[in-house]
Amino acid sequence: MGFRFIPVISVVLTLLVSGTVNAAGAIKIGALFAVTGPAAFLGEPERNTAQMVVDEINRAGGVRGHKLELIVYDTAGDATKAVQLATKLVKNDHVAAIIGPSTTGESMAVIPVVEKDQVPLISCAAGIKITDPVKKWVFKTAQNDSLAVARIYEQLQRQRLTRVALLTVSDGFGSSGREQLKAQAARHGITIVSDDTYGPKDTDMTAQLTKIRGSHVQAVICWGTNPGPAVIAKNARQLGLKIPIYMSHGVSSKKFIDLAGEAAEGIRLPSGKVLVADLLPNSDPQKRSLMAFVRDYQKHYRAEGDHFGGHAWDAVMLLKGAIERGADTPAAIRDQLERTRQFHGIGGTFTYSAHDHAGLGKDAFVLVEVKNRDWVIVK
Amino acid sequence: MQFDQLLQYTLSGLATGAIYALIGIGFSIIYNSTGIINFAQGEFVMLGGMLTLFFLELLKLPLWAAIPCSVLASTLGGVLFERLAIRPLRQPTPINLVIITIGASILIRGLAMLLWGKDTHSLPPFSGDEPIAIGGATILPQHLWILGITVVVIVANKFFFYHTISGKAMRACAYNRRAAGLVGIDVRRMVLFSFIISSAMGSVAGIIVAPLTMTAYDVGIMLGLKGFCAAIIGGMSSGLATVVGGLILGVLESLGAGLISSGYKDAIAFIILLLILFIRPQGLFGKADTERV
Numbered sequence: 001m002g003f004r005f006i007p008v009i010s011v012v013l014t015l016l017v018s019g020t021v022n023a024a025g026a027i028k029i030g031a032l033f034a035v036t037g038p039a040a041f042l043g044e045p046e047r048n049t050a051q052m053v054v055d056e057i058n059r060a061g062g063v064r065g066h067k068l069e070l071i072v073y074d075t076a077g078d079a080t081k082a083v084q085l086a087t088k089l090v091k092n093d094h095v096a097a098i099i100g101p102s103t104t105g106e107s108m109a110v111i112p113v114v115e116k117d118q119v120p121l122i123s124c125a126a127g128i129k130i131t132d133p134v135k136k137w138v139f140k141t142a143q144n145d146s147l148a149v150a151r152i153y154e155q156l157q158r159q160r161l162t163r164v165a166l167l168t169v170s171d172g173f174g175s176s177g178r179e180q181l182k183a184q185a186a187r188h189g190i191t192i193v194s195d196d197t198y199g200p201k202d203t204d205m206t207a208q209l210t211k212i213r214g215s216h217v218q219a220v221i222c223w224g225t226n227p228g229p230a231v232i233a234k235n236a237r238q239l240g241l242k243i244p245i246y247m248s249h250g251v252s253s254k255k256f257i258d259l260a261g262e263a264a265e266g267i268r269l270p271s272g273k274v275l276v277a278d279l280l281p282n283s284d285p286q287k288r289s290l291m292a293f294v295r296d297y298q299k300h301y302r303a304e305g306d307h308f309g310g311h312a313w314d315a316v317m318l319l320k321g322a323i324e325r326g327a328d329t330p331a332a333i334r335d336q337l338e339r340t341r342q343f344h345g346i347g348g349t350f351t352y353s354a355h356d357h358a359g360l361g362k363d364a365f366v367l368v369e370v371k372n373r374d375w376v377i378v379k
Numbered sequence: 380m381q382f383d384q385l386l387q388y389t390l391s392g393l394a395t396g397a398i399y400a401l402i403g404i405g406f407s408i409i410y411n412s413t414g415i416i417n418f419a420q421g422e423f424v425m426l427g428g429m430l431t432l433f434f435l436e437l438l439k440l441p442l443w444a445a446i447p448c449s450v451l452a453s454t455l456g457g458v459l460f461e462r463l464a465i466r467p468l469r470q471p472t473p474i475n476l477v478i479i480t481i482g483a484s485i486l487i488r489g490l491a492m493l494l495w496g497k498d499t500h501s502l503p504p505f506s507g508d509e510p511i512a513i514g515g516a517t518i519l520p521q522h523l524w525i526l527g528i529t530v531v532v533i534v535a536n537k538f539f540f541y542h543t544i545s546g547k548a549m550r551a552c553a554y555n556r557r558a559a560g561l562v563g564i565d566v567r568r569m570v571l572f573s574f575i576i577s578s579a580m581g582s583v584a585g586i587i588v589a590p591l592t593m594t595a596y597d598v599g600i601m602l603g604l605k606g607f608c609a610a611i612i613g614g615m616s617s618g619l620a621t622v623v624g625g626l627i628l629g630v631l632e633s634l635g636a637g638l639i640s641s642g643y644k645d646a647i648a649f650i651i652l653l654l655i656l657f658i659r660p661q662g663l664f665g666k667a668d669t670e671r672v
Contacts, residue, residue: 041497044497197640197642199644201601203395203591203593203598206391207633207644208637210384231593234508237508237510238510255499259499259593
């Protein structure tokens, strides 16, 4: 045998290992979603949507003759697990790109892995720090909290309401929203009079709301995901709180109206357009994507597609766009992703650039109000 | 600080405290008859709410029929739990039993998640949701239901333990299992009884809070811990002391959230729990106990 075979063997091995894509073969896309665990309300629709879109693309013949192969792992919302699974996707499955994870914490944990191994990642989490500062290999599809905050503050400004109370949930989502709410207040001429929090599992917020009622504010802004805000809505109705209540996009689903019932009437919140897809004017550039997504999701899963699923829809379609433009290696996909211009997705209209890997503007959110147990767009 | 704010904090606290009391008594009853802390108690609270929803939505029963069905079904769950997990143990040491109850709680929660999904659900209130004003503060009709049902359950409990043969037999087991066995009391049956009563009480608690706080497969953990805390304050008595313990806990939480900071709400409960365990392990009202052999 001797040593002269070693170069040959190593060349062969390198070829085998580096072959993320064999000619006209499948392009592997990894996906990390929190399908179980506390963030399952994000991960489950994301997984469903990603699978649905990939199946559809393959049924239509794939992208430039390549089929897409989706490899989904469940992170259970655990950052440690997310890192292990990301490494597995890169080292064992040799994926060309990764979609997910679902939460900001997991995304931040996974970033060093993809940066080191140079695989593009399209996160489905909302945290602003995922793409700020810009990381070479990391993109995201979920709207930044800062856009939602700006949307609420603009409305308050228009109505000349300046004294507000904050009531935010004490988890990642709530504290990120709270930070943004405080940071942007001065710019919009808003004074935060009281600043309270509640636990994600709390079942009674009358104490906080009583305090808010006593502080003579003009509006309440509550930042959280179900079920907390529904409890707050009920408690506010019980206390006869008459001032306008604003919630976050974290509760922009029918579920919130189901849970809060009567108490949801009149509550306003910024929401991705998917919630009110059928109410949008036909001139809206996102309307076509939105209606297609809503209809497909309804057909496949007998449930209403929400904006969480939309984040995964956008991620797969952005990848599809990049591959269509000729990319099939991780590096080429990254470069093409960065060249995405005016892609009308579910979360908004994406334009990535070397300085912006979040890609969305303020028009990604519309302000909606609950009326007669349904959403209407606030003009 | 205005009076109506204080009144609101107190009323809200009493309503939450009543729930903690109901759950806490469930802990005490099992502790007194078996010497174990049943950490699956919170799961029966969850089962109460979720089963009611199941009977309401899938079997289309009216609310008044769904509630007893749900209590019965959760009680059956308690019986199965005792028969399948507690009784078969040959040489039960308290630590084994406690670990079994923790295991059972994870199992029940997992099954509920698989059966009913991970969503939060809401139950309709028993009699409307028009707020009732009491001197500047407001409560909901559901709060009255909670307070009323808690009083009824506790009175019935008292009657059972002091005026029926089975109740007295259970108390005898609590004082001294061996002696109770020697005078002809079937100790194992009394253990089964204690599981029946506490799972029924837990599920009732779960049902009456669900219209206010909503229910999901994982509500049992926190409610269970708060109930446990109430039972500890009450010195694991299955009577008035635990009720007072629950009410104190509820009011302190509510006052703490309103006057200090809402961030410390849960911390308050657990600080009380630790203080009581360190300083007065016999409970706030209990006399120091001699070691039971």
